[in-house]
Amino acid sequence: MAEARDFNCDFENKWCPGCGNFAILEAMKNALAGRGLSPKDVLMISGIGQAGKTPHFLKCNFFHGLHGRAIPLATGASVADSRLPIIVSMGDGDCYGEGGNHFLAAVRRNPDMTLLIHDNQVYGLTKGQASPTSKRGFVTRLQPGGVRSDPLNPVALALSQGAGFVARAYCVHKEQLSGLISQAMDYRGLSIINIMQVCVSFNPVNTYDWYKDRIYDIDKKGHSTDDFQAAMDLAFMDDEKIPTGLIYKKERVCFADRVPVLAKGALADRKYDSAKVQALLDKV
Numbered sequence: 383m384a385e386a387r388d389f390n391c392d393f394e395n396k397w398c399p400g401c402g403n404f405a406i407l408e409a410m411k412n413a414l415a416g417r418g419l420s421p422k423d424v425l426m427i428s429g430i431g432q433a434g435k436t437p438h439f440l441k442c443n444f445f446h447g448l449h450g451r452a453i454p455l456a457t458g459a460s461v462a463d464s465r466l467p468i469i470v471s472m473g474d475g476d477c478y479g480e481g482g483n484h485f486l487a488a489v490r491r492n493p494d495m496t497l498l499i500h501d502n503q504v505y506g507l508t509k510g511q512a513s514p515t516s517k518r519g520f521v522t523r524l525q526p527g528g529v530r531s532d533p534l535n536p537v538a539l540a541l542s543q544g545a546g547f548v549a550r551a552y553c554v555h556k557e558q559l560s561g562l563i564s565q566a567m568d569y570r571g572l573s574i575i576n577i578m579q580v581c582v583s584f585n586p587v588n589t590y591d592w593y594k595d596r597i598y599d600i601d602k603k604g605h606s607t608d609d610f611q612a613a614m615d616l617a618f619m620d621d622e623k624i625p626t627g628l629i630y631k632k633e634r635v636c637f638a639d640r641v642p643v644l645a646k647g648a649l650a651d652r653k654y655d656s657a658k659v660q661a662l663l664d665k666v
């Protein structure tokens with residue numbers, strides 16, 4: 383029987399005390415153990431940032447890639463071996479800024495992976511610059527007059543582009559989050575969970591106190607996850623009330639089913655025929 387502590391890793395953790403990432407990590411371990419998985423059964427992929435360090439602190443197979451580039455790495459891995467569940471951990475900057483175009487491509491392709499975005503609305507690792515999800519007026523040392531752009535709305539963006547599994551979560555509500563992670567892993571295709579994450583060092587606005595009276599669970603309000611219009615309404619939160627839970631779910635064709643050659647099974651199991659490859663190269 384798998385337990386959350388099987389995923390503990392003794393790599394020294396330098397996240398700030400009180401960081402919302404600790405709760406996200408715990409929710410991940412609970413979700414994985416709850417599914418009876420062991421560390422060798424999971425592949426985690428991340429980019430750069432504090433969120434990108436998550437796989438260092440979780441015992442599993444992992445690849446820590448370049449800033450913004452976790453999604454293409456994960457897509458490649460899913461093509462090579464579609465049997466391994468893939469979890470991608472990215473920060474808001476990593477996913478929607480540096481990796482924004484990869485995010486869009488992934489929504490269109492629908493590769494089978496669970497994408498967790500640790501959305502603290504700031505560039506944490508590099509000490510507090512504005513990110514694409516920072517609110518207008520958010521003051522940082524680099525933006526002393528406040529951010530002038532409007533924030534990106536990741537949930538609305540994912541929905542509008544046809545994503546088939548879109549959820550919003552809050553780091554403190556670990557039980558809801560681990561349940562969502564597990565549901566996301568059941569979904570065949572790209573499952574996106576935008577996790578509202580507190581950054582105790584560089585986001586003095588969106589604190590634990592700030593979230594306390596704003597966050598609410600949509601499951602308790604009888605939301606239908608197949609209602610696109612209702613999902614869009616939930617996407618456009620106004621900061622006074624922040625709905626969390628599974629916002630939208632529909633079946634879509636997975637990337638592996640769009641590429642005929644992948645129907646023959648995992649590439650990792652295929653025999654490599656050097657003569658065929660050479661013959662192909664000789665034609666060039």
Ligand SMILES: Cc1ncc(C[n+]2csc(CCOP(=O)(O)OP(=O)(O)O)c2C)c(N)n1
Binds near residue numbers: 430472476500506
């Ligand atoms: C191509 C590239 N640009 C910029 C950087 C510098 N950099 C490293 S992490 C980071 C921001 C990370 O912010 P986010 O993705 O929100 O993660 P967080 O640290 O907040 O978890 C930046 C700009 C980099 N490493 N590579």
Ligand SMILES: [Mg+2]
Binds near residue numbers: 504
């Ligand atoms: Mg961030």
